[in-house]
Amino acid sequence: MQAGLDAAFALVAGRFKRPEVRRRARACIEGLLSGLERKNGWSLAEYAGESTPDGMQRLFNAAKWDVDGVRDDLRGYLMEHLGEADAVLVGDDTGFTKQGDRSAGVQRQYTGTTGKITNCQIGVFLGYASNRGRAVLDRELYLPQDSWIAQPERCAAAQIPDQIGFATKPQLLQTMIERTLAASLPFGWVTADEAYGDNGPLRRHLESHQINYVLAVSRAHQITTATGKARADVMATKVPKSGWQRLSCGPGAKGERRYDWALIATDSPAHRLLIRRSPSNPADLAFYLCHTPQPAPLRRLVQVAGARWTIEECFQTGKNEAAFDHYQVRLYPAWYRYITLAMLALAFLAVTRATLAPELGPTTGTGQLIAISANEIRRLFAQLARPPINEDHILHWSHWRRRHQTRARQSHYQRRHPKDR
Numbered sequence: 001m002q003a004g005l006d007a008a009f010a011l012v013a014g015r016f017k018r019p020e021v022r023r024r025a026r027a028c029i030e031g032l033l034s035g036l037e038r039k040n041g042w043s044l045a046e047y048a049g050e051s052t053p054d055g056m057q058r059l060f061n062a063a064k065w066d067v068d069g070v071r072d073d074l075r076g077y078l079m080e081h082l083g084e085a086d087a088v089l090v091g092d093d094t095g096f097t098k099q100g101d102r103s104a105g106v107q108r109q110y111t112g113t114t115g116k117i118t119n120c121q122i123g124v125f126l127g128y129a130s131n132r133g134r135a136v137l138d139r140e141l142y143l144p145q146d147s148w149i150a151q152p153e154r155c156a157a158a159q160i161p162d163q164i165g166f167a168t169k170p171q172l173l174q175t176m177i178e179r180t181l182a183a184s185l186p187f188g189w190v191t192a193d194e195a196y197g198d199n200g201p202l203r204r205h206l207e208s209h210q211i212n213y214v215l216a217v218s219r220a221h222q223i224t225t226a227t228g229k230a231r232a233d234v235m236a237t238k239v240p241k242s243g244w245q246r247l248s249c250g251p252g253a254k255g256e257r258r259y260d261w262a263l264i265a266t267d268s269p270a271h272r273l274l275i276r277r278s279p280s281n282p283a284d285l286a287f288y289l290c291h292t293p294q295p296a297p298l299r300r301l302v303q304v305a306g307a308r309w310t311i312e313e314c315f316q317t318g319k320n321e322a323a324f325d326h327y328q329v330r331l332y333p334a335w336y337r338y339i340t341l342a343m344l345a346l347a348f349l350a351v352t353r354a355t356l357a358p359e360l361g362p363t364t365g366t367g368q369l370i371a372i373s374a375n376e377i378r379r380l381f382a383q384l385a386r387p388p389i390n391e392d393h394i395l396h397w398s399h400w401r402r403r404h405q406t407r408a409r410q411s412h413y414q415r416r417h418p419k420d421r
Contacts, residue, residue: 001352001381005030008348012073015066024048024059025341032323032345035382039323046397049387060327060334067337071138074344075183078128078135081351083186087130088307091173091192093142094315095120096325104158104332107147123339124169126176127311128187134310135350136318136343138179140172141335160332170199181209191308194218197289206291207270213291214274214304221287224267232287235264236275244277247299249306257306263290263298274301314346321378322346349374 009026016022027048036043045056095111097120105121122142128135143149149166167175173196180187190206190213197215206213219233239262248256260277270293278284288305318324322345327338353374
């Protein structure tokens with residue numbers, strides 16, 4: 001597995017001009033895949049054998065390296081191993097809960113990560129799903145208009161470039177899709193949830209490029225048919241019993257995800273409304289607007305709709321196995337640097353999973369092996385690659401942390417109890 005990570009890092013090594021920065025980035029990725037409980041600048045530096053966190057923090061904040069070049073190389077790495085002409089691009093956002101108000105883009109806002117409004121940053125991501133695997137291709141940090149873009153001093157403190165203006169989450173997703181098109185990556189479809197599917201400019205952009213999509217839309221979305229306009233949920237009431245087909249949209253944790261599906265024509269031959277109904281609760285409906293310049297069968301539309309959940313799996317794996325949400329950086333460039341290295345760690349897990357030869361063993365009975373997971377690959381890597389125990393190094397870091405904590409406590413006390421004047 002070390003050889004696999006070496007090969008993956010070799011693809012991006014040229015983006016780090018100085019050898020010490022290159023070695024530190026390689027050590028950082030290995031630390032992200034390690035068994036550390038928390039993976040921040042301190043713990044990653046300790047794992048890498050460094051005596052202080054200064055160098056690791058410079059890697060994220062000040063060292064010179066081409067972060068977008070690493071993103072582009074990562075994209076090529078994934079295409080070499082996972083690329084397919086009929087693959088699905090999956091757009092979605094996820095939240096990173098934060099304390100304070102200095103982290104770029106942070107504010108009280110809703111995130112599906114916690115299911116409520118909380119103090120957090122929002123990252124918009126573009127995933128890639130094929131029959132060979134799934135991973136994250138691209139990323140953008142969402143910057144709210146009023147609390148950030150409209151406050152130049154606050155942006156300057158977070159090192160947000162002057163040319164960065166406000167962009168909605170659908171606009172950020174569109175930017176990433178445009179980069180994918182410019183790179184000539186193979187894909188056949190785009191899917192996303194209703195926050196993106198209800199966005200008309202994003203849909204029109206995809207249609208202008210003749211891109212197939214299956215985008216979730218709200219139940220209030222207006223559908224135009226030969227008989228006029230109607231809400232999507234109203235159209236669902238008009239589907240006859242014979243109009244529903246039970247199909248699987250892909251495997252889940254508890255087996256095949258089977259739903260009842262109906263397809264409704266619109267006044268455009270390239271657009272159809274796809275409706276999903278829960279077999280156990282017929283009132284539980286979901287709606288998807290489909291754009292296919294060339295006719296596509298219902299089964300394929302259902303599979304693409306189901307592929308939307310692959311990015312949720314990427315988020316879960318990225319946070320659990322590649323430390324997507326462990327960072328403690330505050331600056332705008334530092335967020336991109338940390339997240340891009342974490343994306344490379346996740347890509348390594350996805351590619352390793354896709355390229356491992358099937359293990360021979362019993363096909364039935366208690367000795368049967370399920371396919372190896374990203375979690376198991378990361379666990380094996382952490383055990384096989386962990387550095388030898390060095391007692392002096394461990395004690396050095398214990399003393400360093402306690403000295404730092406002493407200074408922090410004294411500073412805190414001084415702020416709480418200023419000297420009498």
